[in-house]
Amino acid sequence: MTQSVSSVNAFSAYRIFEKDGISSGGFIKLALDDIDPGEVLIQSHYSSVNYKDALAATGAGKVIRRFPCVGGVDVAGKVVGSSDERFAVGDEVIVTGYGMGVSHDGGFAEFVRVPADWVVPLPQGMTLFESMAIGTAGFTAALAIHRMEQNELVPEKGKVIVTGATGGVASLAIQMLTQMGCHVVALTGKDGEHDYLKLLGADEVMSRNKLEMGVRPLEKAQWAGALDAVGGETLAWLTRTMRQNGVIASFGNTGGIELHTTVMPFILRGVRLIGIDSAATAMPLRLQVWHRLANDLRPGLLRQVAHVVPFRKLPQIFPLMLQGQLRGRSVVAMNAEG
Ligand SMILES: NC(=O)c1ccc[n+]([C@@H]2O[C@H](COP(=O)([O-])OP(=O)(O)OC[C@H]3O[C@@H](n4cnc5c(N)ncnc54)[C@H](OP(=O)(O)O)[C@@H]3O)[C@@H](O)[C@H]2O)c1
Numbered sequence: 001m002t003q004s005v006s007s008v009n010a011f012s013a014y015r016i017f018e019k020d021g022i023s024s025g026g027f028i029k030l031a032l033d034d035i036d037p038g039e040v041l042i043q044s045h046y047s048s049v050n051y052k053d054a055l056a057a058t059g060a061g062k063v064i065r066r067f068p069c070v071g072g073v074d075v076a077g078k079v080v081g082s083s084d085e086r087f088a089v090g091d092e093v094i095v096t097g098y099g100m101g102v103s104h105d106g107g108f109a110e111f112v113r114v115p116a117d118w119v120v121p122l123p124q125g126m127t128l129f130e131s132m133a134i135g136t137a138g139f140t141a142a143l144a145i146h147r148m149e150q151n152e153l154v155p156e157k158g159k160v161i162v163t164g165a166t167g168g169v170a171s172l173a174i175q176m177l178t179q180m181g182c183h184v185v186a187l188t189g190k191d192g193e194h195d196y197l198k199l200l201g202a203d204e205v206m207s208r209n210k211l212e213m214g215v216r217p218l219e220k221a222q223w224a225g226a227l228d229a230v231g232g233e234t235l236a237w238l239t240r241t242m243r244q245n246g247v248i249a250s251f252g253n254t255g256g257i258e259l260h261t262t263v264m265p266f267i268l269r270g271v272r273l274i275g276i277d278s279a280a281t282a283m284p285l286r287l288q289v290w291h292r293l294a295n296d297l298r299p300g301l302l303r304q305v306a307h308v309v310p311f312r313k314l315p316q317i318f319p320l321m322l323q324g325q326l327r328g329r330s331v332v333a334m335n336a337e338g
Contacts (some may be wrong), residue, residue, distance in 0.1 A: 072107030097279035123294035137168035164229030232256025
């Protein structure tokens with residue numbers, strides 16, 4: 001390390017343990033020697049809560065691959081030590097995905113140490129807070145849009161539907177698609193949040209509770225594009241209702257992991273179903289997507305979407321997220337009171 005951080009011998013972290021096959025998380029004091037190795041040591045300013053974090057912290061999903069593990073797939077902060085020439089003390093950086101909070105101690109800690117190959121310099125014009133209001137969720141939304149464009153989605157082709165619309169990924173996707181000039185349809189289970197979704201730019205809001213899905217292999221063709229946070233029956237319905245050459249980006253499973261459909265949408269309408277895996281995105285594409293997030297895909301209403309959670313209140317967020325009660329993004333502030 002280029003700077004002595006020997007004064008850091010007890011910092012707070014939210015660590016996930018396993019006992020008798022059951023995992024659970026809690027705050028703990030750690031020393032630097034206790035966390036995983038890496039060339040870059042970061043003092044965290046912000047982290048964020050993603051659905052995967054809630055699954056990991058509560059044990060509701062088998063997400064953690066190595067116990068104990070500090071949770072948190074995201075972090076943004078300042079470099080306080082680096083043995084890699086690409087990063088210097090004082091640099092503002094972001095880390096999302098890879099093994100963070102899954103197989104490598106993650107972002108729910110005052111200090112995070114990672115391999116230099118995982119570190120993204122904070123894009124010009126973006127603050128650390130903004131980077132975590134975006135976080136894995138916004139990165140996933142932008143990656144999905146980027147991949148849909150590569151699959152020939154353009155606003156002129158027709159309506160784009162976003163499911164799980166009030167969630168973190170979807171709230172940001174709606175803004176990005178709106179800014180691109182797409183006609184956006186938001187599908188939500190929250191009937192009280194239609195105004196919020198219109199504020200984000202949705203042209204139409206559909207209620208999940210009133211949705212008639214039908215059962216035929218092909219239903220009325222409606223969507224040129226679809227971003228799906230939900231999976232299960234919702235994704236099956238999307239495959240049946242895509243227009244000719246429509247493209248679906250599947251990134252989530254809040255409604256289930258199964259997919260029951262037929263080949264008809266694929267062979268008669270040329271529907272493309274593309275998978276989105278943000279965590280494993282290689283660095284060149286990762287940098288390209290973050291560049292877009294700071295420029296043409298920059299979400300204009302981040303303050304409306306993001307709410308701040310003081311670090312010590314982090315555990316309160318997990319059950320709310322799993323119950324689908326949250327709206328937008330939860331940004332974890334390491335130094336906030338409250
Ligand atoms: N593939 C990747 O790289 C990647 C990256 C990030 C996230 N994800 C996944 O994407 C999904 C969304 O993540 P997120 O961070 O945006 O989560 P989130 O903020 O909790 O949003 C999820 C939204 O899904 C909807 N929902 C919740 N329970 C549901 C149910 N039982 N049936 C149908 N809809 C339900 C809710 O929206 P409404 O109430 O508005 O319908 C909820 O707000 C998760 O499955 C997450 O694991 C994947």
